[in-house]
Amino acid sequence: MTVDTGPPDYDLADRIALTSPAQVKALSHPLRTTILHLLHERAATVSELAGALERPKSTVAHHVKVLYEAGLVRVVRTRRVRAIEERFYGRTARLFYVSVERAADGEDMPRDFNDFEVAARESSDAFHRGKLWGFIRHARISEEQASEFWERMAELVAGFDRLPRSGDTMYGFAVGVYPTDQPTLPEAGQASTSPT
Structure with missing residues (x-):
């Protein structure tokens, strides 16, 4: 399903399930999650991302490549600047979620974020x-x-x-939403089993 209302300035899927450890690992680095947050605003070039993050362009390019190879970002448009073609990257979905406990190949999905x-x-x-x-x-x-x-x-x-x-x-x-070990009260009318 493609959504084209509201930010960002390109079409993207509403949700994508992460089904491989590589995809989940790609999200585990704080700089990569920040890049994805920035791309919620609009599509951006590596140079624009590097400027916003105050990081070297080579560092940002590496992290964008990891996200690209994991299928979390894609090139949404290009433009020619002198003799160079600039790529604008965008997210592939508004929401990424881990869909299974084990990947298709049986490998455990990482839980490192x-x-x-x-x-x-x-x-x-x-x-x-x-x-x-x-x-x-x-x-x-x-x-x-x-x-x-x-x-x-x-x-x-x-x-x-x-x-x-x-x-x-x-x-x-x-x-x-997550399960907790918070205590619960017994159903009304049940005898208390607390120690005396």
Whole structure:
């Protein structure tokens, strides 16, 4: 499915499942995830990305190549500048997700990145400046309900991605659903089994 409303300035799929360890590993480097975030704004050249990231062009070119080979970015257009053809890269999807616990070849999918770890790191300064808005809630629900709720959250994320770009500040938005070891109350009317 291709979506062409809202940012960025090129067509891309709504979601793509990551089915190989190489794809997941490509997302595990913080510079590569930042490149993908920048490409939510618009398509960009390696030179533009290097300028925004304040990194050497060769470093950024390497990371763009890793993303390209993993199928996470693609060339969305080109332009001639003097004798050189400039490539503009864009994401292949708004949302990437790990689809299976094991890759097709039986290899375990890596778990070497955590969006909440990134969000915690990014939000630390905002917290100290009193600019962090957040909630955490716990609910005893079935796995099916959790999955249905996650689909609704994915729609909210898609809406955030499509907001018109304006202002000078980049805001982060983190959302997740995960099992915890939080205690639960017994059903009403059941005898308590707590020690005396």
